Amino acid sequence: MSDAAALREPWPDLQRQREGVTVGIWLFIASEVLFFGALFLGYTVYRTLYPEAFRIAAAETNVLYGSVNLLLLLTSSAAMTIAVDASQQEKRRTTLVCLGLTMLLGTGFLLVKGLEYSDDIAKGLFPGPHFPLQPPQTQLFWAFYWVMTGVHAIHLATGIGVVGVFAFILWRRLLPLGSPAIVGVATYWHFVDTVWIILFPLLYLVDRS
Amino acid sequence: MTDAVIGDVAAETPPPSYLGAGHTLLSWLTTTDHKRIAILYAISITFFFFIGGIAIALVRLELMTPQGLFLTSDAYNRLFSLHGIIMVWFFLVPSIPATMGNFLLPLMIGANDVAFPRLNLLSWYLYVLGAAFTIYTLISGGVDTGWTFYAPFSTNYATGYVIAAAAGVFVVGFSSIATGVNFIATAHMLRAPGMTWFRLPLFVWAMYTVSLVMVLATPVLAMSLLLVVVERGFGLPIFDATRGGDPILFQHLFWFYSHPAVYIMILPAMGVVSEVIPCFARRTIFGYTFMVYALIAIAVISFMVWGHHMFVAGQSPLANLVFSFLSFIVAVPSAIKVFNWTATLHRGQITFEAPMLYALGFVGLFTIGGLTGLFLASVPIDIHATDSYFVIAHFHFVMVGGTVSAYMAGLHFWWPKITGRMYSEAWARFAAITTFLGFNATFMPQFVMGWNGMPRRYHHYPDIFQAWHVMSSVGALILAVAYVLPLVYFGWSLLYGRRAPANPWNATGLEWQTSSPPPKENFHRIPRIHAGPYRYHASDRLPMADDRTPVRPQGETP
Amino acid sequence: MTTDSFMAVGSDYAGKVDETFWILVIISGLITALVASLIAGFSLRYRRGSNAWRGPFPERVSRDVEIGWTVATLFLFLFIFWWAASNQLAALDVPGNALEIHVVAKQWMWRVQQPGGAREINEIHVPEKVPVRLVMTSEDVIHDLFLPTMRLKQDVLPGRYTFLWFTAIKTGVFHLTCAEYCGTDHSVMAGRLVVMTASDYARWSSAQPEADNLARQGEALFYSLGCSGCHAPTSSVHAPDLHGVYGRAVHLSDGRVVTADEAYLRDSILLPLKDIVVGFAPIMPSFQGVVTEDELVKLIAYLKSLSTSPTLPSTAIEGGRAGTGVKQ
């Protein structure tokens, strides 16, 4: 299969196209940084205002689930990198296996997250009139918990979908292994991992000592 | 709308124009050609321009008397909210970038298309999806939050369809991010050989800098609206004061986008005017490099001034001073641009075709809009003037007197290139002058009543303001006529207009060196660039590129 | 309703704002005239076919021109900033003897409570030539109290106090409007600012039926809500004595030191766990939803009155130093 199959309008050659895709995806990442950044800003403002309430509230998060999920995502990122490297060396099997592994680990993350959510809901930790914690500002922490993890989970689910579609395309040889698109997919995946790395200390490690 | 044109053009020469590369509706809806996507955008935003226009026409009519004529207060609130939301996000933000930017950016840098043509199409579909939410909001009863969606009104008290409206804006935001990513990648990766950064036309620079703002500001808007939606929809306290939330935080997030958004609207306008004025003054742009640096400076500093919308909101006095200072700084590059446009006229060979009239109108109105911005950047003046008609007049001078004038200038300037037809010059000049007069009649009175204490978003108002309101409404009527006119003569031009030559204005830009309308692939071979833009002087009159032969012969017989 | 024009100059500060405004108008007018006349002049002189001379413009000169007008603009703008900002800073300090009037906004009315206890709706009576400080809060959305004749406006926020102060110099009846969009009847959320001579004001004030002292009403609440059960000096519960607390430095259990002003007292009543005073257990229940904004105003007025009463010893707060550096 020739590289020509991966070349798209309006690019003169595949190398240039690869650079273009990289520029494009990193611009998107810069945009995403500000998307999540707005959440981080809100979190930081409220934590600065109500350190005590945040300490009380954050003690209720489940650090085990959070940590397991961090390890799952870190591993998935490693698998994704191996997939990219392998694809560029035309190692079809390794590429597909690693993409599969990435999706598997990502799905694992979502499963753990689901367990965590159901625990949280069982403990009544969704802000509302019967919220178990006091003072009321603890609800701010939990509001941010739900929005942050929710938005992250949506990103991750999207990532799994995109990786899945892409793996399918490679499997059915609709695109050659060397397609620049894989760079975009991988960079996005790593970014979603990045967000969790930042969320982890903010949500799970507050004043554990 | 263009099929009638295509019919006979296509038969003429072997490489058909982009308009002739498929005649079915499907060929338009699945196109990845940046020029066709530009047309799709142009049709959509024109539609919304008139929807938003009708909304405000009703508002202006209602304001003819202090007690109103025919609307309830709720209906009135919904109409001005709708006007704001539609005009800002469905017209002004995409106006120049998504239409002229899409059409011209690849042509001006000598590329076949934008970097990601399918993403470009996706961005239009996102726009359509956002538009669908907005239309849904509109027909199900509207939204009453104003375009600013301030919490806690939007989260807990508004009676309209806040979630649907916010969803529309959220989605359309991603359309503008997609456009921004596309343009930046295009400008970096697809410039023709020899097209160095300082040979780029200022319009391209404007597109580049505006894309930067879109990519980095829009996500914050998306998040702030998302937070409003989760608070309203799921009861999560984000801005809820009873649980410790701070409503001012919403304003910080919202204005972090919405102040740069003003520059999303005005930077492209500056780009258009920087193309039009040199062409009709037959003079190179004065201070090209300063113009470029001014664009970059505006794009960056525009992110640091948002707090001047919040001087009375409950922000700390220190923050007020910081934001006031930065707001004065951001005015400097804008002033530089005004001086440069004016100086470009010096020693020119000026003619006054319609695009030039609009562009000169732009310079005048933008100057007033910019200077009144200084009033609002000064804390004590702003405390009295903010949330009054003074602010309304100020930002309409920038956004309507500025951006819409420039949009019209660009539309007339590139109309022959886009459609391959000439429009009626006499009617166009008449419309340009009417716009200028109608605009001033509408908004000058608003400065006066604003400073005299007339608050904005008021359905009923004290009797002493009636004379000013009536003046403003009459001005709006003139303005409405001036905006409907082009619809008529452009429509006529599509059907019966004289065929346009490749370069009707004798302009120097690369886009004028291909045929009108351009072929699907823009250039039949990628041009090689050996000179900068705006070489209008007799002594150095050289084309920018060596590839002067248009794809089709210039045999333009009407 | 007899109301004077919106633009009467209601205070010395308003006069200064007007002055700044008109000087800015003149500067902007000159710049606009300059740009407009240049455009018109060039358009005429360099219209196509005119016989004006059109040589090249030397690169070096053009550079100097650019730098020249950039620097000139920058200096002009910085000057305007400095001037406006210094005016602003001068207006920041509230006179210590300001008359305090509480304003509670809700959709779509203004409720006003005079220091003498008189209540008003959509009207604020103030004496002439006496500094007046408005302490404002909202029960629902964001409102904005706009006093055009004072050239002042300030958003009124839920869950927090914001302030405005002015010294009226002109008697009369003036407009008072809401300037922050707040829903259906935003445009009729208006009222009157009535400026009277000091003696008229005193007469008016004492003639009001509800002219029971705010602090006295607060004292009644202090007992009826049960606050006194713990906070009375004789109580067996270990709770801070509140005599003299207002305006004092309070040491909190997390090491911070805050000044006990209105906002602090308000938070301590509504959100008692937010700021725990050092040496006390966090046992106080929240009064969120129990006391209304009006009642809060009275309670705080009562607590403030405890600070000014000369007969009571101020042994109030553990570790509290004398109120150094504290205004009001």
Next chain:
Amino acid sequence: MSNPDGRPARTWHRPIAVWIALVVLALASLGSAYIPLRGFNTPLNLAIAGVMVILLWLFLMDLISLDALIGLIAVSGLVWLSFMFALTFSDYLSRACEAPGGGPPTFCVDQKVNRDGF
């Protein structure tokens, strides 16, 4: 990515090495959270997270071998984020009360805020 053909066949050496480093850092962060450091826990955790992100971006997202342009784009998001934080906190951190006894102003929202309303 930068080096499509020239990279040696050790496909997974670098990713695995980085992965090990990341896991070690993650566990270190988790562990350190349980050691009382008197207010320095959060800064330490965030610093570790920062190092992890740098590792991830440089080596797994391969920023290290990409163009300077990409680096610039990657950093621009963070720079703009810093504008947002710095200026927003210029409001929140200056909503401070005057500290008694001449100490540094203590952060306390709602205290003496908004004397700017005139």
